[in-house]
Amino acid sequence: MSRGAAVLFDAPGPRARRLSLILSLVAGVLILLGIGWILAVLAAPREGPGGLELPSMLSPERWNIFTDPDVWALIWRGTLATLQAAAVAAVMALAFGVVLSLLRSAQSRWVRVPTAIFIEFFRGMPVLLMMLFILLAASTSQFWAVVWALALYNGALIGEALRAGLVALPKGQREAGLSLGMRQLQSKMLVEFPQAFRQMLPIIVAQLVVLLKDTSLGYIVGYTELLRTTLNNLASFYGNRYLFSLFVVTWVVYLAMNLALSWFARWLSRRTESGGGGFSWGRNKGAEPPEDPNQALLVAEASADARTSATGGGAPGSRT
Amino acid sequence: MDAVFDNLPRYLDGFSVTLLLLGVSGVSALVLGTIIAAMRISPVASLRGFATVYTEIVRNTPLTLVLFFCAIVLPILGSTLPFVIAAMIGLSVYTSPFVAEALRSGINGVPVGQAEAARSVGLGFGQTVSMVILPQAFRMTVPPLINVFIALTKNTSVAGGFFVAELFTIGKELANARGDAVVAVLLGVATFYLIITVPLGLLATQLEKKWVVQR
Numbered sequence: 001m002s003r004g005a006a007v008l009f010d011a012p013g014p015r016a017r018r019l020s021l022i023l024s025l026v027a028g029v030l031i032l033l034g035i036g037w038i039l040a041v042l043a044a045p046r047e048g049p050g051g052l053e054l055p056s057m058l059s060p061e062r063w064n065i066f067t068d069p070d071v072w073a074l075i076w077r078g079t080l081a082t083l084q085a086a087a088v089a090a091v092m093a094l095a096f097g098v099v100l101s102l103l104r105s106a107q108s109r110w111v112r113v114p115t116a117i118f119i120e121f122f123r124g125m126p127v128l129l130m131m132l133f134i135l136l137a138a139s140t141s142q143f144w145a146v147v148w149a150l151a152l153y154n155g156a157l158i159g160e161a162l163r164a165g166l167v168a169l170p171k172g173q174r175e176a177g178l179s180l181g182m183r184q185l186q187s188k189m190l191v192e193f194p195q196a197f198r199q200m201l202p203i204i205v206a207q208l209v210v211l212l213k214d215t216s217l218g219y220i221v222g223y224t225e226l227l228r229t230t231l232n233n234l235a236s237f238y239g240n241r242y243l244f245s246l247f248v249v250t251w252v253v254y255l256a257m258n259l260a261l262s263w264f265a266r267w268l269s270r271r272t273e274s275g276g277g278g279f280s281w282g283r284n285k286g287a288e289p290p291e292d293p294n295q296a297l298l299v300a301e302a303s304a305d306a307r308t309s310a311t312g313g314g315a316p317g318s319r320t
Numbered sequence: 321m322d323a324v325f326d327n328l329p330r331y332l333d334g335f336s337v338t339l340l341l342l343g344v345s346g347v348s349a350l351v352l353g354t355i356i357a358a359m360r361i362s363p364v365a366s367l368r369g370f371a372t373v374y375t376e377i378v379r380n381t382p383l384t385l386v387l388f389f390c391a392i393v394l395p396i397l398g399s400t401l402p403f404v405i406a407a408m409i410g411l412s413v414y415t416s417p418f419v420a421e422a423l424r425s426g427i428n429g430v431p432v433g434q435a436e437a438a439r440s441v442g443l444g445f446g447q448t449v450s451m452v453i454l455p456q457a458f459r460m461t462v463p464p465l466i467n468v469f470i471a472l473t474k475n476t477s478v479a480g481g482f483f484v485a486e487l488f489t490i491g492k493e494l495a496n497a498r499g500d501a502v503v504a505v506l507l508g509v510a511t512f513y514l515i516i517t518v519p520l521g522l523l524a525t526q527l528e529k530k531w532v533v534q535r
Contacts, residue, residue, distance in 0.1 A: 012363075020363045028366035041397065057397070124470075124517035125510050126477035129488060133510075136495055136502045216382035220481030227384060231392075240396070247393050251385060258380035292421050294471060295464045302463070302528035 054241075063245045065238050078229030079253060085143060085225060086212045089150035093211065094204070096155025101162030101196075102188070122156040127214055131221045142223035146215060154211050161203045161297050165196030167304035202269030203300065206293035209261045216254070226250060323501035324508040327494055334490030335512050337404070341476040341486060342516075345411035346469055352412055353419025360424055375417040383478050386410045391482035407479035411472065418468045426461030427453065459531045466524035473516045487512055 012020065039058075046054040055061040065071050103115040122130070130149035134140060140148070169192055177187030219227035230250045235243045324331070359371035378386075390410035391403055401409075430453050438452040480488030491509035495502045
């Protein structure tokens with residue numbers, strides 16, 4: 001509809017265009033005023049205890065630690081710790097996802113149903129709670145608590161996505177595989193799975209962006225990643241005076257990492273979109289998948305379920 | 321097991337705070353998200369730009385950082401809000417772009433042909449939107465919105481890390497107090513979360529399944 005928004009009303013004439021230009025300018029001025037107000041608040045000198053005047057948030061006294069290369073070295077180490085946890089968790093989540101999707105679409109009900117319950121359990125629980133659980137119950141290091149919790153949670157989601165991708169494939173793919181003399185598992189692994197994986201790649205990558213964001217929960221369970229390094233360790237070493245500037249720097253680092261990954265995810269989804277497959281996002285042919293992985297997963301799952309119930313078979317694997 | 325049942329009142333205390341966080345930030349995220357979505361499809365260019373930048377920035381900031389800002393940085397800047405309110409603000413701000421995205425994708429999902437047909441039958445802008453577009457967009461928005469609220473439910477646990485005594489904090493305290501029954505205590509906490517998230521999830525899947533067939 002965004003392209004077709006002009007369909008909703010007559011093409012704007014000179015007066016309507018002028019009105020929208022004026023509105024645009026007014027809103028722009030208001031937004032600039034808002035930003036100016038925030039900057040003014042930040043630039044105003046602070047009142048300390050006992051009427052003591054402290055430097056403003058933007059004064060160089062609050063930013064001078066960033067000339068010290070050691071500070072940057074620590075920030076870099078924190079970033080690396082974040083990326084390391086995210087990378088290990090991502091690999092594990094992918095592995096879990098593959099296994100879970102295969103179990104979830106297994107032929108035997110005795111495998112399928114427990115897997116479904118397992119997946120629902122891990123999807124419905126807060127990741128933070130899972131981290132605490134693993135930390136206390138399995139008494140591992142904080143790193144492994146973070147990694148395992150993220151891997152289990154995202155593995156469950158990726159598993160669901162892959163299962164939806166498997167179900168969404170045209171039935172002929174499996175039939176062709178079987179008629180070539182492949183076994184069930186062979187056809188699944190060699191014919192169906194690669195296609196499902198490719199179909200669901202945008203969701204999976206978007207989910208990995210979420211995973212990277214969620215490593216910040218390590219701050220709460222005590223894993224020394226980026227947030228804990230800057231906002232806890234560095235802030236307590238240099239004093240709370242620098243907390244604001246440290247916060248801003250941390251924020252920028254996170255934004256840079258996440259934006260880069262999101263752009264990659266978007267690029268990937270545009271690239272894979274042209275690829276064939278029996279699945280379309282939404283009603284418009286060639287519609288882009290929703291950017292939110294959760295939402296995309298919902299659509300994929302629902303289409304998968306609708307497909308299975310429409311063909312009458314309970315299990316996608318039982319059709320031979 | 322009795323570690324759970326003995327402390328049931330404390331669980332319920334935490335659960336009520338969680339529900340409070342969920343309710344208040346859910347409603348305000350809905351309001352905020354609707355405003356952002358309206359900005360994003362509005363003909364006013366500067367509002368559109370603002371909404372896009374806001375969405376990109378907030379969606380790429382971890383929730384932990386948002387709540388850190390609300391609970392720890394804001395007091396440095398002179399705010400005196402209680403932590404519960406700060407957490408509510410943080411949660412609503414963090415959730416609002418997801419709400420906006422759900423609304424926007426719902427409206428985007430209505431095929432252009434629908435609007436074209438309505439227009440060519442002679443309906444005006446108001447009629448087209450209210451009688452043709454919105455009823456169809458509504459169906460496509462509800463399941464994603466439910467999903468956003470499920471995510472919000474799980475996200476309220478992060479507020480527990482920032483001085484709000486909700487379910488997660490209670491669980492942490494109880495687990496520390498009852499070192500012998502950590503698993504039972506934490507499974508108890510998980511149950512409370514699952515009470516909200518699993519039925520909502522089933523509802524969303526059910527609705528989406530019902531409506532996906534009609535597409």
